[in-house]
Amino acid sequence: MDLPSIDNDVMARTEGGLMARWQEVAQALREAITEGSYPPGSKIPKEDELEQQFACSRTTIRRAVAQLTTEGLVSPVRKGGTTVREQPERQPLTLDTRVYRDELGYYFSQAVQDLRPVQPPTVTQGPCPLDVVPLLGLQSGDPVVIRDRVMGDPETGHVVQLATSYLPADLAAGTVLAEPDTGPGGIYDRMEGELGWGPLDWEGFITARPATVEESRLLSLAPGVPVLCITRVTIATAGRAEGRIVEANVTRRDASRFEVRYPITR
Amino acid sequence: MDLPSIDNDVMARTEGGLMARWQEVAQALREAITEGSYPPGSKIPKEDELEQQFACSRTTIRRAVAQLTTEGLVSPVRKGGTTVREQPERQPLTLDTRVYRDELGYYFSQAVQDLRPVQPPTVTQGPCPLDVVPLLGLQSGDPVVIRDRVMGDPETGHVVQLATSYLPADLAAGTVLAEPDTGPGGIYDRMEGELGWGPLDWEGFITARPATVEESRLLSLAPGVPVLCITRVTIATAGRAEGRIVEANVTRRDASRFEVRYPITR
DNA sequence: CAGTGGTCTAGACCACAAC
DNA sequence: TTGTGGTCTAGACCACTGA
Numbered sequence: 001m002d003l004p005s006i007d008n009d010v011m012a013r014t015e016g017g018l019m020a021r022w023q024e025v026a027q028a029l030r031e032a033i034t035e036g037s038y039p040p041g042s043k044i045p046k047e048d049e050l051e052q053q054f055a056c057s058r059t060t061i062r063r064a065v066a067q068l069t070t071e072g073l074v075s076p077v078r079k080g081g082t083t084v085r086e087q088p089e090r091q092p093l094t095l096d097t098r099v100y101r102d103e104l105g106y107y108f109s110q111a112v113q114d115l116r117p118v119q120p121p122t123v124t125q126g127p128c129p130l131d132v133v134p135l136l137g138l139q140s141g142d143p144v145v146i147r148d149r150v151m152g153d154p155e156t157g158h159v160v161q162l163a164t165s166y167l168p169a170d171l172a173a174g175t176v177l178a179e180p181d182t183g184p185g186g187i188y189d190r191m192e193g194e195l196g197w198g199p200l201d202w203e204g205f206i207t208a209r210p211a212t213v214e215e216s217r218l219l220s221l222a223p224g225v226p227v228l229c230i231t232r233v234t235i236a237t238a239g240r241a242e243g244r245i246v247e248a249n250v251t252r253r254d255a256s257r258f259e260v261r262y263p264i265t266r
Numbered sequence: 267m268d269l270p271s272i273d274n275d276v277m278a279r280t281e282g283g284l285m286a287r288w289q290e291v292a293q294a295l296r297e298a299i300t301e302g303s304y305p306p307g308s309k310i311p312k313e314d315e316l317e318q319q320f321a322c323s324r325t326t327i328r329r330a331v332a333q334l335t336t337e338g339l340v341s342p343v344r345k346g347g348t349t350v351r352e353q354p355e356r357q358p359l360t361l362d363t364r365v366y367r368d369e370l371g372y373y374f375s376q377a378v379q380d381l382r383p384v385q386p387p388t389v390t391q392g393p394c395p396l397d398v399v400p401l402l403g404l405q406s407g408d409p410v411v412i413r414d415r416v417m418g419d420p421e422t423g424h425v426v427q428l429a430t431s432y433l434p435a436d437l438a439a440g441t442v443l444a445e446p447d448t449g450p451g452g453i454y455d456r457m458e459g460e461l462g463w464g465p466l467d468w469e470g471f472i473t474a475r476p477a478t479v480e481e482s483r484l485l486s487l488a489p490g491v492p493v494l495c496i497t498r499v500t501i502a503t504a505g506r507a508e509g510r511i512v513e514a515n516v517t518r519r520d521a522s523r524f525e526v527r528y529p530i531t532r
Numbered sequence: 533c534a535g536t537g538g539t540c541t542a543g544a545c546c547a548c549a550a551c
Numbered sequence: 552t553t554g555t556g557g558t559c560t561a562g563a564c565c566a567c568t569g570a
Contacts, residue, residue, distance in 0.1 A: 020558065023479060023489075034396050047537070057560045062537085070476050070490055079536045079568045089400045090473055097363065099530055108530075130300050134355050207356055207525035208474030208492045210336050213289060223289075224336050226474045226492035226521065232530065255492065259473035264365055264374075264498065286539065313556070323541045328556085345549045345555045539565080546558080 025054050025064035033073055033084055043081040044074060069222040072256035093253075095262040096232065099202060105185030108232070118152035118159050123180050125169060132166050135205075135233055135248040143169035145178045150218060159218050163251040171241050187247065188234070197236035197246060205231040208255050219254055226255040291320050291330035299339055299350055309347040310340060335488040338522035359519075361528040362498065365468060371451030374498070384418035384425050389446050391435060398432050401471075401499055401514040409435035411444045416484060425484050429517040437507050453513065454500070463502035463512060471497040474521050485520055492521040 019027065029044065038044050045053065050061045065082060068074045076082040096108040128136060128144040136144070147165040152158055165187070172178050176190050183190065192198030211219065211227045219227070234247040285293065295310065304310050311319065316327045331348060334340045342348040362374040394402060394410045402410070413431040418424055431453070438444050442456050449456065458464030477485065477493045485493070500513040 019479070022558080027479075046535090059561090060559065063558095065537095067490070072475075076537060077568080078538075078566075079534085079570085081536070092471075095361075095528070097528060097530055099532055101532075202530035204528045204530050205358075205525050206472050206494075206528075208494055208521040209338075210490075210492060213285065213293075224333070224476075224490055226476060228472075228474055255474040259471050262361070262363060262470045262472075264363055264468035264470050266365055266367075288539080312554090325542090326540065329539095331556095342556060343549080344547075344557075345551090345553080347555070533568105533570095535567105535569090537565105537567085539563100541563080542561095544558100544560080546556105548555090548557095550554090551552085 021054075021056055022060045022063040022067070025050070025056065025061060026067040028054070029064060029068055030071075030073065033068075038084045040084050040086045043083050046081060066222075070224045072225065072254075075222070088257075090259040091257060092261040093230070093258055095260050096204060097262070106188040114154060115151040115161060116154045117149060118157070119150040121180060122148045123178060124148070125173065125178070128166065132248055132250070135231065135250075136166060136168055136245050138168060143173070145169055145172040159220065160257070161251055161253050162215060162218060163249065166248045166250070167246060168244065171244065171246055191234070191236065191241075191246060195241075196239040197241045198239075199237055200246075201235040201237060203233045203235070205229075205233070206260055207231075211252075215252060219252075221254060227252040228255040228258055228260070230260065287322055288326045288329040288333070291316070291322065291327060292333040294320070295330060295334055296337075296339065299334075304350045306350050306352045309349050312347060332488075336490045338491065341488070354523075356525040357523060358527040359496070359524055361526050362470060363528070372454040380420060381417040381427060382420045383415060384423070385416040387446065388412075388414045389444060390414070391439065391444070394432065398514055398516070401497065401516075402432060402434055402511050404434060409439070411435055411438040424486070426523070427517055427519050428481060428484060429515065432514045432516070433512060434510065437510065437512055457500070457502065457507075457512060461507075462505040463507045464505075465503055466512075467501040467503060469499045469501070471495075471499070472526055473497075477518075481518060485518075487520055493518040494521040494524055494526070496526065 032038055033044075044050070044065075047058055047061050047065070050065075051058050054061065065074065065076065069076060073085060073087075074082050075085050100107045124146045125143060126146060127141050128138050130140065132144070133140055133142075138144070145167040147167070149163040150159055151161040151163060153160050167177055175195065176182055177187050177195075185193075188200060192200055207229050208226045209229060210224045211221050213223070215221070215227055216223050216225065221227070230251045230253075232249045233245055234249075236242055236244050236246045298304055299310075310316070310331075313324055313327050313331070316331075317324050320327065331340065331342065335342060339351060339353075340348050341351050366373045390412045391409060392412060393407050394404050396406065398410070399406055399408075404410070411433040413433070415429040416425055417427040417429060419426050433443055433453075441461065442448055443453050443461075451459075454466060458466055473495050474492045475495060476490045477487050479489070481487070481493055482489050482491065487493070496517045496519075498515045499511055500515075502508055502510050502512045
């Protein structure tokens, strides 16, 4: 007979309450990797080989590999095959629960890390992004000054951190805060100095979300990989800005590479 | 001529350096949602409608919607359509930088939150999971005692937190630490008391990763949604366990619903 | 330059939950 | 019951990049 028998019994799995096929494949590959069958730096089989190995379509294989990619286990490279990523332990970031100040400006402990700008910082102005609105206590669509910094590892040249400052435009526009060079000591010196907004208060937030398209491009991440968001908010206690949140600084890093560490005391 | 013209000019996009089609669709839907065209609680069009609307295949539509799902913007329900999720602000979790103790035991500030067990806690034993190995300072495959708790919101009954304690089996097996009921005050009282491991030290870690299959099932998350991992590690300073890490407590929550908040002092 | 992953289409069957 | 999302297949074209 020429009619192909439909052996594609999709539901032989869900009937038994088992996983979808692509999850099975992902699980099998995941185990093979963690068991050591594919050590870090090696390549997993090509897609058409996996296709035969698991007896399913390329789409299913790709979905499984995509899952491992968002988990940070493998990184596919065109023509180069799909490589098992090195799994270094997460690099610790110390939590900024204190701020120090000397005659040169303010220092948060995190700033001590050895990063250098990979691109020149940019300053733009535009509507406040939705996720920043609650941080600044603004209304949706309110204009903000946006200061962007792309920081990288001086050794490898890789981008490892994106830092963006948002400042309410009604406060910052027209001031030195909206200029690329904010002078010695940075914006906090300007706020507590010339602008008379000090003393300043700060509060920190940590959360995570999938990387945006722009973030995954800059940080060389697969789409959907989580980024760790470490946010520091600055509150003015005097002057024209009294009681206002005058800055929200959001730094983002590959969540599979970094963790925030902090001591617990009695 | 009967040969259909191939208008599927896939690369009219990548040529110009633009996004893939599914990213365009995702972006369009994302904007429509955040602009208010599809308010929270409403449904976005069905897949076949979107298919026509964007003039592309269902696969492409589904990939775009899948992206919005991992971003937490929408949640598809079979037969019910795809609903725009309510976007409450992230609920703050206070950071446990201090531990308190009274005659009843140890309290970390996070424990103050009003959660109740949704399932009875379980205690099992098995090989140490790979991601926990570095936390405990063990070798791959070393046995650990695993204490699992599934905590939920007493109001809604929803599961909001998974907490798992890992204890090296060479220290914990056979002790009260491996029993379901660890008695008044909990495991830390046993460690500093009968076992003579105290005084204890603690350290905290925060990171994020995609939810595992099990986690997404329990927490009702879409596959790949990031979970916030808040880990507390216990170090013994005396007794048989001196210098050892005697417990790693990993709590996981939906990263789109929660954030860790902490004060910054001068 | 050619092999690999990246993207897309068209079509099929199924289970689940709303109705 | 039925419409919706969930899963899978087979096949196509393309671009990037390593060999």
